[in-house]
Amino acid sequence: MGRAHVVAREASREAGVSTTATTPPPSNARWSPGSLVRARGREWIVLSGSDAEVLRVRPVAGSEEDQTSIHLALEATPVADASFPKPEPTQKAGHDAALLLRDALVLSLRRGAGPFRSFGQIAIEPRAYQLVPLLMALKLDPVRLLIADDVGVGKTIEAALIARELLDRGDVERFAVLCPPHLVDQWVTELEGRFHLRPVAVTAASAARLERNLPPSESIFTTHSHTVVSLDYIKGERRRAEFLRACPELVIVDEAHTCASTGQGRHQRYELLKGLVSEKARHLVMLTATPHSGDEDAYFRLLGLLHPDFAALSDAAGDEHKKLRDRLAAHFVQRRRPDIAEWKEGNLFPRRETKELTYKLTGTWERFFDAVLDYCASVVAAAGEDTKKQRLNFWGTLALMRCVASSPAAAVQALRTRAGLEEEVAEDDIEARVFDGAADALPDDDVEPPAASEEKALAALITQAEELTGQAGDPKLKILTDHVVELVKEGFNPVVFCRYIATAHYLGQHLATKIKDVAVGVVTGELTSDERKEKVELLGDAERRVLVATDCLSEGVNLQDHFDAVVHYDLSWNPTRHEQREGRVDRFGQKSGVVRATLIYGANNPVDGAVLEVILKKADKIREELGVPVPLPDDGHTLSQALMKAVLLRNREREGKRQQAFAFVEMDEAKAIETRWLDAAEKAKKNRTVFAQRRLKPEDVLPEWKKSLAVLGGKEDVQRFTGRALARLGGALEPVGSSGRRGFKTPLTALPEDVRERLDVEGLVGSLLIDFEYPPAPRCRPVQRSHPLVSVLAETLLERTLGNVAGADVNDPGVLGRVGCWVAEVVTSRTLVALVRLRHQLTSQRGPQATTLLVEEATAIAWTGGPSSLEGPDALALLSPVPASDPPAHVRERAVTQALGQLDTRMSELDAFAERRAQALLADHRRVREAADALGRYSVKALLPADVIGLFVLLPKVD
Template sequence: MNEPLPEFLPGSLISARGREWIVLPESDATTLHLRPLGGGEHDEILIFLPLERQPVQPATFPWPTVSQARNHSASQLLLDALQLKLRSGAGPFRSFGNIAVEPRAYQLLPLLMALKLPTVRLLIADDVGIGKTIEGALIARELLDRGEVMRLAVLCPPHLCEQWQRELAERFHIHAVVVRSNTADRLERDLPPGTSVFDAHPFTVVSLDYIKSERRREAFQRFCPEFVIVDEAHTCTQGGQGRQQRYQLLKGLAEDANRHMVLLTATPHSGDEEAFFNLLGLLRTDFTQLKDLPSTQRSDLREELSRYFVQRRRPDIAEWQDTSLFPDRKTAEVTYHLTGAWGQLFNDVLVYARELVERAEGQGLREQRMNWWAALALLRCISSSPAAAVNSLRTRLHGVQSDEGESEALSLEDLELRASDRVLDGADDALSTDDIEPGAQTEDSQRLQELIAAAGALAGSQNDPKLAKLQEHLTLLLKEGFQPVVFCRYIATAHYLAAYLRDQFKSATVEAVTGELTPGEREAAVEQLGESEPRILVATDCLSEGVNLQNLFTAVVHYDLSWNPTRHEQREGRVDRFGQKAREVRSTMLYGEDNPVDGAVLQVILRKAESIRKELGVLVPMPDDEGKLTQALLNAVLLRKGEAINAQSQLDLFGEPAKQIELAWQSAKEKAKQNRSIFAQRRLKPEDVLPEWRKSAAVLGGEADVERFVSRAAAKLGAPLESVRGHFKLLTEHLPQPIRERLSAEGIEGTLRIDFQQPAAQGALFIHRTHPLVVVLADILLERALDATNGGASDDSAVARAGAAFVGNVQLKTTVLLLRMRHQLSVTHGSQTRLILCEESVAVASAGAASFELLTGDQARELLGAEATRNMPPALRDRQLQTALDALTAWQPQLEAIAKTRAQELLQDHRRVREAADAKGAYQVTASLPVDVMGVYVLVPTAVAQGEGA
């Protein structure tokens, strides 16, 4: 008769295959998931009990011995190694041990809001650059580590897919595959029939444009993961066909009441009431009623919405004492005059554009609209650069090339769509990223050829006052140490600028990035620029949305004014955002003082938007009625004759369109005021969040702890860090061979430039608690500490499991015990129970004959980090240590009582941050006993040293 298999609970210690292991929660009666006692996640194994040759036995953790005593300075290193190895920490947040970013306190607010909802439905509408990606991914990581979700999908615009994939991998250790048209076939090729890529790959980043079609949408809804993040969610509201398809996709996903959804957008309300309330309806269907309810009946529903909607601007972060994370943005305006040959050409083009419009009067609607768009394209391109003007004049507007090379006429609808996308800048929820010059050629004439020749002859600063002014301004920025990004509207302008600037700034690296490149190629080009200094990036608006440039650039120059103020904010937000190390960033608008197009846009659109933002503290979207108001304004500029219009002109010079836009701005401002009051939240305050943040930081350690550990460990192992301009250099070739081999397996070799603060110095690796360098050092040192046969008392490369020293910071002989505790946390919701293993390293101390008390991290480091005041003779040291080791058995009840108290505190932490009013479950925490005694240290007052004598 077979013997029944023993039951080993998660957190218990066992002996198998000649070493000791910790049992992990995934284990069952026949299969054990194990982690070595001194190892990390990469050492985990799976064993099947019925097939084991030798029976698996319970084990106890070996106590320190006198032979493991080391120099007192090595004691704190063990404390740090244990703390930084923790992945399933016992703090209030489960995820903090698995992330490579130290969240700021204000970024925890959405996480706490999410954990108080039974099913997470959040709209995070924080300002550009505050860190919505971190906030959304942190919620996903937390639910994954709590075992509440197993799969994740991020839906985002196609140009952001690689960025999301990289952010998830590098910061959150979530390795996702990108799903879009050019990867889906490859991912599906090797799957069994009937298997979805979303089943085969638990973590995916999905292009919204790929997945929105009806066929793919239905399949995705069947296999969609239980947690979905939607980036740029404002593009998924009802409207045009593409937006309508995206909205239907999200609406279908939201119908599953158990699906967690986090929506991210910096512009939730883009001037379209219907779209905004549809977005809120994805959180909870009844929130759409807020649009039509009288204000007297809104209070309860509005109060409910405050649990699902968070929106903060830069000033709102001030109360979190985190304003130092954002630089000061200094703005300036630089002007030029339309002089010389370019001034003459501009006037000739303006006259020609007017003639085109006037000539089409009385003709068919298509001819009228075609000539009007051609005229507007000419004005936009000649205001941008001579190169853009040449391309526009050479490109026919009325047709497109077919596959056979023949010209095919565009329908009026297609003409309007294409011309609008290339000439205008789009609405806030669908800003144009088409940077190809719009066609303006509607005829073949001698006049047209003369304009093309004149524009082509203007290249260079002698004939181009706008270019000359840019060169002057960039010279000043570079002299003051800034790294600039120059934004322009069209591809031709970007290449024109880059070619000229390369010739003028020989010591700088200049690169142009445009929509000609794929998103991956754009990122690679920007990254390559980071290897040079000084550097200048010239970019079209293909880089103005969602791309992070704060690590490499500190100034933005608007070479071409955008006709939508939100685009300006997005451009500046690429540089002025969370993670920018510079204390000051610059933003400059360049415009023609006597350019009538710049004058209208500046006076009627941009300056009005800025004045409203200063008044309300928020950017109000351009109230443009699908571009009609902007078109009317530019029409007034186009057809106005006589008095010149410049940037300082009064509004009445722009006629009725300017008055209509002014009325629309006033209406938008009043709506924004009203919405701010409607959605003003009774929200969590810093005092509600900061204690949780500090608890987790205390359990797991932060940037300062990582720096101290790596610095001391590297020095002890023979490769001390070298300070280099605010960061450090580590020569890995000086490390012991076993460590070099492990680092090499992680792709870490040679000389490393490292930084312990975010963002890392240019060219340096950010070393966080989960970085392979920290993991390898902590694993090696802990293995050596636990190996009783390793080295001897003179082995200074090992950390100290035991020690005794004379110190000056205690009045009584004090015994410090370094403990590792494990707790089993079981959470039951309905019929489902999850078991989670929590670990923590703590220090306790007893002074004289007093009971042991728990030490804070600072108290433990103060005691263990104290310098020895004099040498303690080996015989005396051994005697002091042996007395403490002999007392360990008698101290066990005290240590077990501390472990049980810690278990109850963990339970309260878990309940406090996760429990929702209607989602209460059954919770239980059990301490795994006995606790592991990792280190024993005896601290003797210096005053006793004389009496103890040699």
């Protein structure tokens, strides 16, 4: 066995995911997945990934984290067959212990037996529509999928579900997420918190540390099975080549549209993705809310990454075009909010209420704005015939116009910056800062750009701007203040988005002094990603809150947990940014039924008027018709430049005619771009029919999720178990604050040392603030079934209870016992409940390749004394109700002894039960496979005998 293979398998084990053989075990392998063996003085369960020489195993009473390898030839005592130990009379349990044992067994299972292999590992309850991309992925081999759902629908969840499922099916062992730098932390958090995965962040800052001490033959991507990688770090030629050499089997690309353009330095990203898809077997999932960002060539290059044939759609016509679109539909899903609403799953998204507010420049404010426009016109005219100077001066004037329209504070910053420049500013730098760039540049573009200047005129403008900054009476600021007060009074928590750092601080200082008893926070690109996230979380603790932010927060940090209104203080020149801003709060998981979106603009501000009338109004109309925004097809900013030239020219026409300056619809540039925009909207409308995937019916398989939830345990089960388990081991769940406030405090210091050590490894120390709801209460961690706290508690109780009977400490509260007897009102005759763990082998065949996995069920069978029995959830439910009473000690002893004797005679019935469950599981797998039209065949084999975890006698109440 090669060292690289061993390293990969060990890395996979450390990440908490089992590796799986891609071919069946050799015929001379004695033990297959699910077999029980005895070695090193204890019993083990054989896992997938074993072969004739090395067994991958975990203790029968242990967790996934305890798995290890046994090299058969090196064992001093030969490995032998084993059987699961049956309950003993001495392992007594009361009702509370029996219920804890049941819940610990259910919540410890990671290899659930349902057709969706991943559901035991995730901490969310996916909606029906979120299963559609997963069903599509199960149809494809390799998976080549473009998920282009609307902003806020949950593309991250949909892609992570696919990754988790492919991992748990054994189809892949490694994956990487490629995303813009500012999204790296968000991806790591989502994968850790919701999908029980522990990816390593690979960025320019972390790469050197990760590469330290690696052997020359190893790579970050072979050593670490799961990674989230900055596109900017990996796109360079040398890094790209290394990544392609060691690339995982599955790659997820977020903001994929930024990888399809070949302009403005983007060609390196495109070359990276071209290299990825050159490997025919590699799985690729691409995510974007804007697959068609206005660049036709980039759009078809993006489709060509799914399959080279799809790039030909740009020139195809007639039947050829229809056939290609039909083929593309198997690889492309694009749903708008109206498409999601058709699933009738309740109110998944809030109702968005929009409003426009206008202010009017008067007095000194109007005179300052006029002076700036006059100054800008003179600067442009002063460039003469020098083409380069014309461009620099024009872009500089645009920068100043944007800053002045934002706030006097931003104007001061821009004017001072230009006045302090001693050397010429690069053209690209000015252009990039003036225009609202791509989503992946958001954290870096809120710095005020330098303004072009004629130095003699600057001093007077700077003086005016400084005076206005310190004055009361800013009409734009007043209308914002009044509106924020109104929003807070109505119970909303707003986010105010502005364009520049100076404006953000200007607003934050003013609002903090004007609005009492409300926490006001300011977040800009000056802060690191972690600092931005921390500031948002701290602000979320306040009962009433207002956040002022630049566009550094319009992507990368979800705000729906703490905020439910958006105010656009500055108009963006790119309508997509408006949607990105509103999408931070109007998204899946927003608890408020209504979100507000308010647009503020100047009624006599020609800059606002031009952008509003020609760009934003048209974007709103298209969005209203389609239910989704269509990006402005103006990558070269020709429309914005034309609009601002018109503003400068028409500024010469004084007050009486200025209102006419907003009517730019006759401009050639505007009409040409409008034509392209409407054409893109029409294409988007046609795509909605084909790519909304209405033919897939998740409701056909959603019952399998409901079954899984019943078997795996929902949030009520998790909360009940966590509270009782902590109390059993010396800890507690302490409600936080008043009765109306959610959340619990959980001190860990009183827990046994071995439990604390295991929690410490998971980063859980001291006292935790937790919540069992999602989103969680402020400052609380969300806790679901796969959370380390739940896993450690469940596994600890199982290990202590199912471990060596002879060595068990009867006084240890963590030893729950496995046999018991009580009087129950839910039965009318003596009932015997056997709590069992069923082990099955699930084999899937795709062509010549077969994969055999161990899958497990926590279930029960109850014999009521009649001809029939209760099985599954009905039998498990018998253990829930509080007993009516406890029988005398001698009655309990006799009942338990008789039950253990009966168990021997009922083993054939248990075997038959296990066989029935295997057939039912096979039927469930086939139903999902048919709904997804998935490839390959499945078989399920019950491994006998079943593991009897506990045996409990329920006696009827005697009146």
